[in-house]
Amino acid sequence: MPRPLKIANASGFWGDQPDAAARLLAAQPDVDYLTLDYLAEVSLSIMAIAQAKDPAAGYARDFIEVVRSLIPFWKQGGRTRIVTNAGGLDPQACGRAVRDELAKAGLADRKVAVVSGDDVLAWVQAHVGECANLETGAALEPLAAKLVTANAYVGADAIAAALQAGADIVITGRVADPSLTVGPARAHFGWDADAHDRIAAATIAGHLLECGTQACGGFSTDWLSLPGNHDIGFPVAEIAADGSCVMTKPTGTGGAVTLQSIKEQLLYEIGDPGNYLSPDATVSLLGVKLAQVGPDRVQLTGATGRPPPDSYKVSATYRHGFKAHGMLTVYGDQAVAKARRAGGGVIRRLTEAGCRYRETLVECLGTGASVGGVGQRVPEGDLIETVLRISVAADTEEPVRRFTRAIAPLVTSGPQGVTGYASGRPKVLPVFGYWPCLVPRTVVNRQWAIL
Amino acid sequence: MTTLRAIAFARSGDKGSSANIAIFGRTPAAYAWIRAHLTADRVEAYFRPLGVGTVVRYDVPNLEALNFVLPVILAGGGSCSLRIDAQGKTLGQALLEMPVALPPELVPTP
Numbered sequence: 001m002p003r004p005l006k007i008a009n010a011s012g013f014w015g016d017q018p019d020a021a022a023r024l025l026a027a028q029p030d031v032d033y034l035t036l037d038y039l040a041e042v043s044l045s046i047m048a049i050a051q052a053k054d055p056a057a058g059y060a061r062d063f064i065e066v067v068r069s070l071i072p073f074w075k076q077g078g079r080t081r082i083v084t085n086a087g088g089l090d091p092q093a094c095g096r097a098v099r100d101e102l103a104k105a106g107l108a109d110r111k112v113a114v115v116s117g118d119d120v121l122a123w124v125q126a127h128v129g130e131c132a133n134l135e136t137g138a139a140l141e142p143l144a145a146k147l148v149t150a151n152a153y154v155g156a157d158a159i160a161a162a163l164q165a166g167a168d169i170v171i172t173g174r175v176a177d178p179s180l181t182v183g184p185a186r187a188h189f190g191w192d193a194d195a196h197d198r199i200a201a202a203t204i205a206g207h208l209l210e211c212g213t214q215a216c217g218g219f220s221t222d223w224l225s226l227p228g229n230h231d232i233g234f235p236v237a238e239i240a241a242d243g244s245c246v247m248t249k250p251t252g253t254g255g256a257v258t259l260q261s262i263k264e265q266l267l268y269e270i271g272d273p274g275n276y277l278s279p280d281a282t283v284s285l286l287g288v289k290l291a292q293v294g295p296d297r298v299q300l301t302g303a304t305g306r307p308p309p310d311s312y313k314v315s316a317t318y319r320h321g322f323k324a325h326g327m328l329t330v331y332g333d334q335a336v337a338k339a340r341r342a343g344g345g346v347i348r349r350l351t352e353a354g355c356r357y358r359e360t361l362v363e364c365l366g367t368g369a370s371v372g373g374v375g376q377r378v379p380e381g382d383l384i385e386t387v388l389r390i391s392v393a394a395d396t397e398e399p400v401r402r403f404t405r406a407i408a409p410l411v412t413s414g415p416q417g418v419t420g421y422a423s424g425r426p427k428v429l430p431v432f433g434y435w436p437c438l439v440p441r442t443v444v445n446r447q448w449a450i451l
Numbered sequence: 452m453t454t455l456r457a458i459a460f461a462r463s464g465d466k467g468s469s470a471n472i473a474i475f476g477r478t479p480a481a482y483a484w485i486r487a488h489l490t491a492d493r494v495e496a497y498f499r500p501l502g503v504g505t506v507v508r509y510d511v512p513n514l515e516a517l518n519f520v521l522p523v524i525l526a527g528g529g530s531c532s533l534r535i536d537a538q539g540k541t542l543g544q545a546l547l548e549m550p551v552a553l554p555p556e557l558v559p560t561p
Contacts, residue, residue: 041467042530135467135522221460221543260460260475263514267473269464271520273511288513302513320531361533370534370541372500375548391533432530434467 004238004246005188007181007205011036011084012212014043014060020212022069024234027250029078031236032188035180036063036084037210044149044174045317045432047088058090064097067169071105083159083180087171089149091116095171095451113167115158117446118174120439124150124316134313134436143318148432150316152439155279155308157193158448159183167450174315175279178206181237182280189241193280200283200305201243203276208247208265208300209235215247215265216296217255228254244301246293257296279312281305311438320433321358322400323393326407326426330388332417336380339364339388342414346390346406355399363389387420393431400428452550457558459485461543468528469504470539472546475516482515484557494519497549498542502526519546 008031010021021034038060050057063086073080087094095114102110124131125147128140151174160183162170170183185191185202193199208215215235217226226232233253238246249257266285270276276283287302326346330339343362351357363369365387368376392403404425411421455474458481463472474489476482495506504522511518525539526532536542 040529045530135469219462219540221462221547263475263516264460264462264473266514267471267511267516267518268462269466270471270473270518271466271509273509273518286511286513290514323533325533359533363535365535368545370536371498371545374498374500375545377548389535393531393533429530433527434529434531436467 002241004240005185006031006236006238007033007035007184007209008234008236009035009037009209009212010234011038011066012210012214013040014038014062016212018062018065019069020234021066022073024250025070025073025078025080027252028236029073029080031080033184034080034082035209036066036082036086037177037180038063038084038086039088039174041315041434042317042432044089044151044315048148049430051089056093059088059094060086062086063094064101067098067101071107074107074110075105081163081167081184082169083183084170085172085175085180087114087173089119089173091171091173098169098171099451110168111166111450113162113165113170113448113450115162115170115172115175115446115448117158117444118151118154118172120152120314120443121147121150123439123443124314124437131314131316131437131439134438140435140437143433143435146318146320148317148319150314152312152314152444153279154312154444154446155179156182156186158446160186162448162450163187165450177210178203178278179280181206181209185239194307196281196305196307197303198243199281201245201300201303202239203278203280203283203305204266204285204288204300204303205237205239205245205247208262209237211265211268213255214268215261216249216253216257217261220261220264222260226255230254243303244299246297246299248297257298259290259292259298262290262298262300277309277313279308281308311440312444314437314439316435316437317432318435320431321393321395322397322428323391323431324400324404324426324428325389325391326404327420328388328407328410328418329385329420330415330418331385332415333384334381335386335417336364336367336383338415338417339386342410342418343388343390346403346410347392350399350403350406355402357392357394357399359393361391365389397428404428453553453558454547455549455551456547457553459547461547463539463541463543465525465528465538468525469520469522470524470542472519472521472542473516474519474546475514479515480557484553485517486510488551489517491519494521494546497546498524
């Protein structure tokens with residue numbers, strides 16, 4: 001039996017463990033491809049704001065550190081190739097920075113490819129009437145002037161083409177997360193775009209990989225009883241020519257790859273499991289069979305796929321005013337009642353002083369506030385301690401700025417037992433609305449080039 | 452009172468302002484009970500304090516799972532929601548706290 005294709009993940013989101021890539025390849029140098037995911041739904045709007053102040057900030061600069069950390073591995077003969085969406089809004093700049101790092105290290109022979117074409121902001125601005133909100137059906141017209149970004153979740157085609165042309169590092173902007181895995185699988189096995197079942201299977205492998213340690217027991221229900229949960233391993237998918245795969249992790253890492261860890265991650269952020277829409281295939285999870293084939297080894301077979309949708313999903317973002325959150329600890333008798341009164345009092349005083357907020361919220365953490373009090377185990381009155389969290393949002397910055405100065409005074413004017421004010425005033429944060437919509441495939445002009 | 456936690460594990464996540472919760476039976480018998488009793492209406496009523504829309508349930512028997520989609524439960528989600536849990540991270544744990552009247556043979560002995 002030929003050796004399977006080994007694809008690993010070393011970043012599940014922007015802010016994940018910066019040393020994961022180097023540690024993973026030290027533990028398992030035979031990985032063929034390393035994928036790194038940096039883009040959540042609104043990450044690109046954060047980059048857009050950063051880029052407005054600093055033109056070089058349009059991509060995930062954390063990735064440059066990762067490249068630096070892998071230079072010793074490559075110089076010692078490591079051949080692992082990389083596929084990442086770290087390019088964000090500016091894959092070209094990211095690609096140039098990577099190429100410069102490699103050249104400095106004497107690795108100028110490594111080929112860096114850049115995939116672009118996902119930016120559809122101009123098209124969306126010109127066709128607001130065709131961009132109703134996919135979740136709510138609402139019209140985009142009233143928000144058109146506030147749009148910041150609009151990027152299509154493109155598929156694996158351009159990644160596969162760049163890899164087949166010999167790219168060692170492929171840097172993309174927005175792509176569907178699983179396409180980071182489908183690209184290398186298509187390039188390696190030579191699957192055509194209509195190999196729907198195999199592409200569906202690789203999409204599932206990519207879906208399992210894309211959140212990093214979550215496939216290996218991170219964020220799982222039984223986390224507390226996992227071995228080595230101080231240092232859970234990042235996942236490796238061993239993909240066979242028929243698309244079936246074994247999910248595993250490097251020897252010696254913490255966590256566990258079990259039927260339970262894989263089942264949980266399979267349905268993470270999934271809507272209809274019979275119609276998981278990706279730009280590479282429409283995937284059904286309903287025929288997938290799982291088998292524990294060894295310690296920390298779970299095999300997946302039986303994925304089926306149909307042609308992908310005619311349109312691309314777009315993640316657009318728009319400016320939506322400002323917000324801030326302030327937190328204080330309240331300890332003592334009737335802690336929750338005191339915290340609620342103190343939090344409500346801050347809002348009341350600011351409102352009486354003329355501040356206008358579109359939304360305010362007082363939460364008493366410890367009472368089950370994360371889920372609005374659903375599933376409470378202890379009556380609020382029995383708690384001796386709570387964390388008071390006060391939040392406001394407004395269309396303009398000034399009332400939010402005034403709010404950020406109104407938290408600390410509770411230390412002297414609030415109830416006895418207020419404490420925990422050490423981190424200074426809260427920050428005023430820009431708010432970005434998330435606007436999912438669809439665009440026809442024909443408006444996206446995917447391109448790739450080796451720098 | 453027994454809770455769903457006795458016979459199930461779960462995972463929740465976000466998609467814009469909506470969330471999903473997958474719930475899995477720990478045994479085939481546990482899954483059969485969950486499938487027969489954990490209706491979309493029941494889940495919707497449980498999460499009503501969070502302003503959830505019409506809950507949709509998908510059965511995933513090959514994973515001994517039910518997948519619930521909970522529209523607009525995140526009050527804007529992502530960057531917009533003011534809540535401490537804007538991304539539905541806690542919803543799986545919350546559903547496992549649901550009180551249930553289980554037949555005695557399903558309740559694991561401690």
